[in-house]
Amino acid sequence: MNTRLTFGIAKSLLLARWRQTLVAAVGVTFSIAMFITLLGFMNGLNDMLDGLILNRTPHVRLYNEIKPSENQPVNVASEFKDSYNFISSVKSGISRQEVYNSEPIIQAVRNDERVLGVAPKLNTQVFFNEGTIDISGTISGIDVEEEMRLFNFQDYVTAGTAIDVKHVANSIILGKGLADILVADIGDVVQVTTPEGERFSLKVVGYFQSGIQDIDKVQSYASINTTQKLLGKPANYITDIQVKLHDLDIAPAVAAEYREKFEVDAEDIQTANAQFETGSTVRSLISFSVGIVLLIVSGFGIFNILNMMIYEKMDSIAILKATGFSGRDVNLIFLLIALSIGFFGGSVGLIFGFVFSVVIDNIPFKTAALPTIETYPVNYDPFFYFIGSSFSLITTYFAGFFPARKASKVDPVEIIRGK
Amino acid sequence: MHNVVLEARHINKEFHDPVTVQVLSDITFSVRGGEFVSVIGKSGCGKSTLLYILSTMDTDYDGELLIDNERMTGRTDLELARIRNEKIGFVFQFHYLLNEFTVLRNVMLPGMKLGKYSEQEVEHRAMERLKMLGIGHLADKMAYRISGGEKQRVAIARALINDPLILMGDEPTGNLDSHNSELVFEIFKELTDVHNHTLLIVTHDQSFAERSGRIIEMEDGRIIRH
Numbered sequence: 001m002n003t004r005l006t007f008g009i010a011k012s013l014l015l016a017r018w019r020q021t022l023v024a025a026v027g028v029t030f031s032i033a034m035f036i037t038l039l040g041f042m043n044g045l046n047d048m049l050d051g052l053i054l055n056r057t058p059h060v061r062l063y064n065e066i067k068p069s070e071n072q073p074v075n076v077a078s079e080f081k082d083s084y085n086f087i088s089s090v091k092s093g094i095s096r097q098e099v100y101n102s103e104p105i106i107q108a109v110r111n112d113e114r115v116l117g118v119a120p121k122l123n124t125q126v127f128f129n130e131g132t133i134d135i136s137g138t139i140s141g142i143d144v145e146e147e148m149r150l151f152n153f154q155d156y157v158t159a160g161t162a163i164d165v166k167h168v169a170n171s172i173i174l175g176k177g178l179a180d181i182l183v184a185d186i187g188d189v190v191q192v193t194t195p196e197g198e199r200f201s202l203k204v205v206g207y208f209q210s211g212i213q214d215i216d217k218v219q220s221y222a223s224i225n226t227t228q229k230l231l232g233k234p235a236n237y238i239t240d241i242q243v244k245l246h247d248l249d250i251a252p253a254v255a256a257e258y259r260e261k262f263e264v265d266a267e268d269i270q271t272a273n274a275q276f277e278t279g280s281t282v283r284s285l286i287s288f289s290v291g292i293v294l295l296i297v298s299g300f301g302i303f304n305i306l307n308m309m310i311y312e313k314m315d316s317i318a319i320l321k322a323t324g325f326s327g328r329d330v331n332l333i334f335l336l337i338a339l340s341i342g343f344f345g346g347s348v349g350l351i352f353g354f355v356f357s358v359v360i361d362n363i364p365f366k367t368a369a370l371p372t373i374e375t376y377p378v379n380y381d382p383f384f385y386f387i388g389s390s391f392s393l394i395t396t397y398f399a400g401f402f403p404a405r406k407a408s409k410v411d412p413v414e415i416i417r418g419k
Numbered sequence: 420m421h422n423v424v425l426e427a428r429h430i431n432k433e434f435h436d437p438v439t440v441q442v443l444s445d446i447t448f449s450v451r452g453g454e455f456v457s458v459i460g461k462s463g464c465g466k467s468t469l470l471y472i473l474s475t476m477d478t479d480y481d482g483e484l485l486i487d488n489e490r491m492t493g494r495t496d497l498e499l500a501r502i503r504n505e506k507i508g509f510v511f512q513f514h515y516l517l518n519e520f521t522v523l524r525n526v527m528l529p530g531m532k533l534g535k536y537s538e539q540e541v542e543h544r545a546m547e548r549l550k551m552l553g554i555g556h557l558a559d560k561m562a563y564r565i566s567g568g569e570k571q572r573v574a575i576a577r578a579l580i581n582d583p584l585i586l587m588g589d590e591p592t593g594n595l596d597s598h599n600s601e602l603v604f605e606i607f608k609e610l611t612d613v614h615n616h617t618l619l620i621v622t623h624d625q626s627f628a629e630r631s632g633r634i635i636e637m638e639d640g641r642i643i644r645h
Contacts, residue, residue, distance in 0.1 A: 002531075005531045005532060013519060016518070315515055316515075316518075319517070321476075321500070323504060323529040324505070324532050324533070326496055326497045326500035327496055327497075328497065329500075329532075413471045413476050413477050416471075416589070417467060
């Protein structure tokens with residue numbers, strides 16, 4: 001009963017000065033809409049930039065690093081156990097880049113329920129021979145279907161079809177930059193020399209464009225079988241096992257576990273791409289700060305309007321208190337006024353923010369470096385809407401807090417005697 | 420014949436700003452149920468100050484105040500607000516109606532606050548009081564659209580909505596022309612005679628006071644006749 005009465009009085013006071021109320025609410029609407037739009041756009045860009053690298057990066061990569069043995073023979077020998085052994089000029093041994101026992105490892109990883117998918121990979125250095133010039137590059141032998149499923153391989157193949165590289169024997173997809181250097185069109189044949197000195201002819205079936213020029217100048221893709229043939233290796237020879245997890249955040253733990261379990265090197269995505277994390281965090285931080293500053297400014301607007309309203313409504317406050325409304329009731333009435341401005345202004349702001357986001361999402365944005373992007377990227381994370389609405393309520397609460405307290409402290413005797 | 424509804428015991432009050440002035444000294448009196456009391460005195464004699472202390476709105480005094488045989492001195496803001504709501508009706512020189520509401524809603528407000536009756540009942544009671552004061556036809560008008568005399572009658576209706584123990588007035592006719600003053604006086608007279616309400620009215624209108632049931636005269640912060 002009393003709550004309804006309080007709401008009723010707050011509503012009447014709000015509507016009695018609907019123009020002022022509207023101005024205050026528009027302030028909140030504007031700042032919330034900008035907050036949502038800004039964050040959505042900023043994070044859309046973040047996601048896109050991260051996606052450039054992260055979507056194509058395995059969450060955990062299993063491989064064998066070329067490095068010197070940690071246990072040099074002299075340290076293992078029992079007769080020198082109690083001595084200090086100084087070894088100089090340690091060199092990496094003849095270790096193979098191959099992942100040993102790759103078949104069982106792939107099987108085991110695939111059966112792990114945290115894992116979304118596994119794609120084996122075989123990297124090798126080659127020279128592309130263009131007349132008398134040798135251009136160094138790398139060929140990644142990939143399981144095309146898994147690569148398409150897990151790492152959106154098709155998205156980056158800008159000419160030709162990705163799957164052709166599997167179906168056409170001795171075929172290759174060249175990086176766009178590399179293809180330009182080699183002046184190789186689709187259907188042409190390019191000559192490559194392997195590290196072992198073998199020469200091969202490979203047919204170009206497509207171009208690949210990652211969005212990062214330096215990669216496109218050296219990188220090319222072939223099927224795993226073709227690459228194995230190139231190197232003269234058996235069908236179980238692979239150098240990398242790429243693992244994609246359901247949850248990216250557990251990658252470091254999973255990497256550590258696999259390192260232990262399979263006795264291979266394992267690198268997680270966070271370690272490999274720490275700088276992208278930092279960039280995203282800083283950009284989010286900036287957009288959050290701008291959004292919150294906007295909200296605080298609109299909070300001051302509400303503060304001013306409520307203050308004015310209290311001076312105007314001194315008489316009403318006095319008579320409410322004289323007829324039995326306590327300071328707490330009056331306080332509640334003005335807080336309710338502030339909060340409803342925040343609530344309604346904020347709700348409309350959320351809608352506008354969404355509309356602006358959709359508009360931005362439909363503005364064409366084409367750039368050669370980003371073949372998969374058609375329009376400006378926008379992130380519609382509900383979290384932003386949640387933050388936006390809670391912040392609109394929090395700021396309006398604080399904007400209403402002091403005026404409401406002032407109103408609750410109005411001494412009716414002073415007002416009534418003053419007449 | 421009737422119970423004491425309001426009792427003041429040795430009330431003293433001082434103003435400290437800018438210099439200490441004794442405004443009320445040793446005020447002791449009581450009002451019984453059904454009495455029509457008017458407080459008169461020259462301007463600045465402390466009669467309004469006394470009224471605000473008696474109304475529990477001013478709590479800064481020495482002495483004791485009892486309403487309905489309960490001690491009011493030293494109670495919290497919340498309790499006093501509740502008591503004002505339930506037991507005291509106010510009529511001021513200025514009407515203090517809320518312009519955002521209709522006449523009917525204005526009268527209903529303290530009743531709604533009390534929460535003793537449902538909204539329909541409060542509305543019915545408000546209507547009854549408006550009709551009793553001859554302004555039933557104004558119920559749906561906005562408060563700022565009616566005349567000064569009508570506003571004061573609405574204020575009286577509002578003061579009566581919770582059937583208060585005592586109705587207090589601070590110069591309720593001070594702002595009205597003689598015709599409306601007469602009307603308001605008649606209403607007060609009827610309230611005591613017919614409806615047995617208790618009235619405590621501060622006024623400087625000599626003729627008003629003389630026609631009331633009992634006169635308390637003040638001078639320089641003291642009661643000189645009662």
